[in-house]
Amino acid sequence: MRLKSLVIAAAAAGLLAPAFAQAQAQFKDGDWMLRVRAVDLLWQNGQSGAVVQGANVKASNKVIPELDVSYFFTKNIAAELVLTYPQTININYLASQQNLGSIKALPPSLLVQYHFTDLGAFKPYVGVGVNYTMFSNRSNLMNGQYSVGSSSAGVAAQVGMDYMFDKNWGLNVDVKYITMSTNVTSTAYGTNVGTLTLNPWTPAVGIAYKF
Numbered sequence: 001m002r003l004k005s006l007v008i009a010a011a012a013a014g015l016l017a018p019a020f021a022q023a024q025a026q027f028k029d030g031d032w033m034l035r036v037r038a039v040d041l042l043w044q045n046g047q048s049g050a051v052v053q054g055a056n057v058k059a060s061n062k063v064i065p066e067l068d069v070s071y072f073f074t075k076n077i078a079a080e081l082v083l084t085y086p087q088t089i090n091i092n093y094l095a096s097q098q099n100l101g102s103i104k105a106l107p108p109s110l111l112v113q114y115h116f117t118d119l120g121a122f123k124p125y126v127g128v129g130v131n132y133t134m135f136s137n138r139s140n141l142m143n144g145q146y147s148v149g150s151s152s153a154g155v156a157a158q159v160g161m162d163y164m165f166d167k168n169w170g171l172n173v174d175v176k177y178i179t180m181s182t183n184v185t186s187t188a189y190g191t192n193v194g195t196l197t198l199n200p201w202t203p204a205v206g207i208a209y210k211f
Contacts, residue, residue, distance in 0.1 A: 026075065026117065026167075027072050027075045027076075027078075027115055027117050027123070027210070028072065028074075028075050029072055029073055029074050029075065030072065031071075031072040031210055031211070032069070032070065032071055032072070032210070032211055033069075033070040033072070033078075033162075033208055033209065033210045033211075034067070034068070034069055034070075034208070034209045034211075035066075035067070035068045035070070035172050035174075035206050035207065035208045035209075036065070036066070036067055036206050036207055037065070037066040037067075037068070037172065037174065037204040037205060037206030038063055038064075038065065038066075038204060038205060038206060039063065039064050039065070039066045039084075039202050039203070039204040040061065040062075040063050040202065040203050040204070041061055041062050041063070041064060041087075041200050041202060042061050042200055042201040042202070042203070043058065043059040043060075043061060043198050043199070043200050044197075044198070044199040044200065044201065045057075045058035045059060045094070045196075045197070045198065046196075046197035046199070047194060047195070047196060047197070048194050048195045048197070049184070049192070049193055049194020049195055050193070050194065051184070051186075051193035051194050052184050052193060052194025052195065052196060053194060055093065055100075056093065056094045056095060057091050057092065057093060057094065057100060057196065058091070058092060058094045059089050059090070059091055059092075059196070059198055060089070060090040060091075060092055062087070062089070062090075064084055064087050065084060065085075066082060066083070066084050066204060066206070067082075067083050067084065068080050068081060068082040068083060069081050069083075070113070072115075075115070075117050076114055076115050076116075076117060077112070077113070077114060077115075078112075078113045078115060078125075079110065079111070079112055079113070080109075080110070080111045080112075080113055080127060080129075081108065081109075081110050082108060082109040082110075082111070082156075082176075083108055084106070084107070084108075085106070086104040086105065086106040086134075086136060087104065087105050087106070087107075088102050088103075088104055088137075089102060089103050089104070089105055090102045091103065091141060091196075100141050100142050101140040101141040101142060101143070102137065102140060103135055103136070103137050103138055103140060103141070103148055104135065104136040104137040105133050105134070105135055105136075106133065106134045106136070107131055107132075107133040107134075107178070107180070108131070108132060109129060109130065109131040109132075109156040109176070109178065110129050110130055111127040111128060111129030111130075111156055111158060112127060112128060112129055113125045113126065113127035113158075114126055114127070121163055121164045121165070121170075122161065122163055123161060123162040123163070123164060123170070124159075124160070124161040125158075125159070125160055125161065125162075126157075126158065126159050127156075127157065127158040127159075127160075128155070128156070128157045128158075129155075129156050129157075130153065130154070130155065130156060131152075131153070131154045131155070131156040131178045131179070131180060132151065132152070132153050133151060133152040133153075133154075133180055134150065134151050135148050135149060135150055135151060135152070135182060138150065139187055141184070144187060145186065145187060145188065146184050146185065146186060146187060146193065147184070147185050147187050148182040148183065148184055148185070148196065149182040149183045149185075152180045152181055152182050152198075154178055154179030154180050154181070154199075155178070155179050156176055156177070156178045156179075157176065157177050158174060158175065158176040158177075159174075159175055160172065160173055160174030160175065161173055161174075162208045164208075164210070167210070168209055168210050168211065169207070169208070169209055169210075170207070170208040170209075170210070171205075171206075171207065171208070172204075172205065172206045172207065172208040173204070173205050174202075174203075174204045174205075174206075175201065175202065175203045175204070176201070176202040176204075177199070177200075177201055177202075178199065178200050178202065179199050180197075180198040180199055180200065181195055181196065181197040181198060181199070182195070182196055182198070183195055184196055
């Protein structure tokens with residue numbers, strides 16, 4: 001439902017764009033771009049290990065704010081740093097939705113992008129890079145009985161587009177897939193009891209500003 005809402009919001013914003021459709025904003029080396037997005041974290045939950053699989057837990061989807069900064073080395077090649085603040089992620093039993101606790105995740109990503117720039121105001125792009133997620137509030141599952149690892153390193157891939165209203169302002173739509181997982185440990189015994197795989201899809205819509 002949230003993904004549908006994001007798509008509808010992007011389409012509605014697009015209806016306002018025809019008056020600006022002739023804008024021929026050109027990307028060039030040395031340009032910077034800021035984007036502010038609303039992102040729907042859609043966790044692709046998976047478990048391994050007897051305890052974690054037996055509990056059949058999942059992280060709850062949520063909408064978060066996101067800020068990213070891009071630098072253009074050429075009109076086609078850019079690097080994007082994706083940022084947010086530490087996000088609280090609720091962990092629930094899948095069947096009953098009973099809450100088992102929460103963890104915090106700070107998941108910056110760095111991607112290299114290729115921008116297609118010969119389509120007028122429409123600027124699609126693809127990207128690939130790395131994600132490094134830092135977990136905090138880690139020992140808060142089942143009243144402190146279990147904790148998660150301190151970090152996760154994975155791959156991030158994206159497709160998206162900017163629709164430029166003029167030389168500076170545009171609408172952004174973006175989807176990323178990020179590989180992310182964390183080990184779950186018994187706090188009493190210090191033993192690994194399984195792995196929680198998160199691997200989120202992150203559809204997003206927002207505003208872009210190029211300068």
